[in-house]
Amino acid sequence: xxxxxxxxxxxxxxxxxxxxxxxxxxxxxxxxxxxxxxxxxxxxxxxxxxxxxxxxxxxxxxxxxxxxxxxxxxxxxxxxxxxxxxxxxxxxxxxxxxxxxxxxxxxxxxxxxxxxxxxxxxxxxxxxxxxxxxxxxxxxxxxxxxxxxxxxxxxxxxxxxxxxxxxxxxxxxxxxxxxxxxxxxxxxxxxxxxxxxxxxxxxxxxxxxxxxxxxxxxxxxxxxxxxxxxxxxxxxxxxxxxxxxxxxxxxxxxxxxxxxxxxxxxxxxxxxxxxxxxxxxxxxxxxxxxxxxxxxxxxxxxxxxxxxxxxxxxxxxxxxxxxxxxxxxxxxxxxxxxxxxxxxxxxxxxxxxxxxxxxxxxxxxxxxxxxxxxxxxxxxxxxxxxxxxxxxxxxxxxxxxxxxxxxxxxxxxxxxxxxxxxxxxxxxxxx
Amino acid sequence: xxxxxxxxxxxxxxxxxxxxxxxxxxxxxxxxxxxxxxxxxxxxxxxxxxxxxxxxxxxxxxxxxxxxxxxxxxxxxxxxxxxxxxxxxxxxxxxxxxxxxxxxxxxxxxxxxxxxxxxxxxxxxxxxxxxxxxxxxxxxxxxxxxxxxxxxxxxxx
Ligand code: SF4
Numbered sequence: 106x107x108x109x110x111x112x113x114x115x116x117x118x119x120x121x122x123x124x125x126x127x128x129x130x131x132x133x134x135x136x137x138x139x140x141x142x143x144x145x146x147x148x149x150x151x152x153x154x155x156x157x158x159x160x161x162x163x164x165x166x167x168x169x170x171x172x173x174x175x176x177x178x179x180x181x182x183x184x185x186x187x188x189x190x191x192x193x194x195x196x197x198x199x200x201x202x203x204x205x206x207x208x209x210x211x212x213x214x215x216x217x218x219x220x221x222x223x224x225x226x227x228x229x230x231x232x233x234x235x236x237x238x239x240x241x242x243x244x245x246x247x248x249x250x251x252x253x254x255x256x257x258x259x260x261x262x263x264x265x266x267x268x269x270x271x272x273x274x275x276x277x278x279x280x281x282x283x284x285x286x287x288x289x290x291x292x293x294x295x296x297x298x299x300x301x302x303x304x305x306x307x308x309x310x311x312x313x314x315x316x317x318x319x320x321x322x323x324x325x326x327x328x329x330x331x332x333x334x335x336x337x338x339x340x341x342x343x344x345x346x347x348x349x350x351x352x353x354x355x356x357x358x359x360x361x362x363x364x365x366x367x368x369x370x371x372x373x374x375x376x377x378x379x380x381x382x383x384x385x386x387x388x389x390x391x392x393x394x395x396x397x398x399x400x401x402x403x404x405x406x407x408x409x410x411x412x413x414x415x416x417x418x419x420x421x422x423x424x425x426x427x428x429x430x431x432x433x434x435x436x437x438x439x440x441x442x443x444x445x446x447x448x449x450x451x452x453x454x455x456x457x458x459x460x461x462x463x464x465x466x467x468x469x470x471x472x473x474x475x476x477x478x479x480x481x482x483x484x485x486x487x488x489x490x491x492x493x494x495x496x497x498x499x500x501x502x503x504x505x506x507x508x509x510x511x512x513x514x515x516x517x518x519x520x521x522x523x524x525x526x527x528x529x530x531x532x533x534x535x536x
Numbered sequence: 537x538x539x540x541x542x543x544x545x546x547x548x549x550x551x552x553x554x555x556x557x558x559x560x561x562x563x564x565x566x567x568x569x570x571x572x573x574x575x576x577x578x579x580x581x582x583x584x585x586x587x588x589x590x591x592x593x594x595x596x597x598x599x600x601x602x603x604x605x606x607x608x609x610x611x612x613x614x615x616x617x618x619x620x621x622x623x624x625x626x627x628x629x630x631x632x633x634x635x636x637x638x639x640x641x642x643x644x645x646x647x648x649x650x651x652x653x654x655x656x657x658x659x660x661x662x663x664x665x666x667x668x669x670x671x672x673x674x675x676x677x678x679x680x681x682x683x684x685x686x687x688x689x690x691x692x693x
Binding site: 195199202236238271273274275276279291292294295296352353354356360361362392428429430431438439446452 | 552553554555556557558559560561562564565586588592595596599600601602603614617618619620622623624655656657658659660661662663664668671672673
């Protein structure tokens with residue numbers, strides 16, 4: 106969009122919180138990326154997005170253009186093909202896609218149309234969680250507007266190209282965010298993950314080539330096409346292209362969401378944008394990008410928030426929305442909360458996860474209540490190994506082990522005190 | 537029994553998917569919107585319409601947090617119980633709601649007005665603690681605000 110400068114995703118949002126309608130969106134240069142894309146070859150679009158080094162914003166950080174390039178294209182490619190916008194945002198602590206869906210729905214739609222064009226798909230779905238009722242309403246309205254103006258449907262802008270978008274409202278289950286589980290969900294099956302290979306890009310929805318992209322990822326695409334890969338890369342302060350929606354929740358002065366250059370440090374986000382800790386609360390630790398990321402403490406705050414830097418610092422960028430734990434939060438209780446969530450949301454397909462996570466959650470609950478034994482710490486530690494990558498069918502269980510693994514190290518003393526003093530020191534202090 | 541209107545709506549939904557079963561969540565939600573929950577008989581009829589076995593469709597229905605296979609109250613309260621809301625003190629709000637309504641999490645009030653459920657992350661972590669009643673999101677909860685919301689939905693405590 107013209108004049109969006111440093112903030113392509115949010116630079117034109119209305120301060121009142123309403124959605125940009127189609128005319129407003131067009132005034133800011135909306136659908137220009139699509140017009141340009143229609144004059145390009147799909148392979149050029151894929152190349153541009155790959156060179157922009159746009160990495161998947163759902164948490165995994167895979168190069169988006171590269172992901173698209175695995176889809177068979179050309180005359181002999183199997184058809185139909187599908188593009189899916191993953192709007193099932195359910196990672197605890199994550200609230201970024203909601204902003205785009207609610208307030209810039211046409212940007213999401215334009216990104217979906219260009220992405221569909223890039224992989225030569227004719228049908229696209231928005232896979233949306235039920236609780237995002239406002240987003241559903243606004244996306245549906247925006248899709249209807251896009252049809253009216255000829256950006257969707259038959260023969261888009263006279264290009265001969267046809268694309269349809271449909272909103273699928275899900276019914277609440279974290280695992281639906283996993284791309285292969287999402288495919289089963291869309292097919293009307295229990296949303297358990299599928300084994301890979303085959304990858305969705307060759308055998309996805311109904312066995313057809315399918316790409317599943319996060320909402321924020323797709324929202325970057327129109328700008329990459331309009332501004333070019335080089336411009337996009339330069340928005341970043343690191344090797345990963347573009348800006349990122351960073352958020353902070355917890356006891357900070359101004360919890361919220363900001364679009365900032367990729368590679369902005371955690372400290373800058375926390376202190377300058379979120380205003381630092383709220384009065385009376387001191388910083389203990391943060392999770393950089395949702396419930397399945399390792400803790401970062403004071404000494405790690407200068408980490409640049411991009412995929413590689415956070416990984417080097419021993420955690421994951423994840424969704425880039427940080428959860429701050431302050432001195433009043435019991436770390437054992439926090440871990441109990443996190444692991445109970447993962448246990449409840451396990452799809453139950455494979456035994457280690459189905460049986461292991463509830464066990465972990467129960468143990469943490471026992472320690473929290475002062476009923477823990479010293480051996481429990483070792484049992485928990487063992488689980489972080491037996492539920493690690495490669496031991497379970499999908500990444501949910503290993504994701505659940507990330508905070509536990511780092512929590513056992515960082516909060517060792519808290520665990521020991523709970524066991525020794527037969528209760529939560531924080532609760533006893535408060536009494 | 538499925539009404540004609542429900543049948544029409546479900547048939548319309550099936551048109552958007554490669555196979556009819558793709559519409560299973562939408563079909564169940566179509567029933568739930570009108571009746572509050574999905575009973576066995578209706579589930580059987582829907583399965584029939586979608587060309588699925590009853591067990592298969594029940595397997596789908598029971599998989600999701602928000603498809604109810606048992607009766608719920610007129611207003612379903614969904615309170616977020618995950619990490620950001622925990623840090624911001626949802627437990628206090630939940631305890632308050634339980635006392636006000638005289639029920640525990642997962643239960644329905646005797647007058648059938650409220651069901652209290654928890655949900656993982658409502659995606660409004662910067663405004664936590666949060667809950668939804670029906671389709672409306674209520675951020676920044678305090679016990680006082682919770683009372684107001686209950687009153688708004690017919691609570692006379
Ligand atoms: S790891 Fe958990 S969520 Fe993933 S397939 Fe196994 S049981 Fe399901």
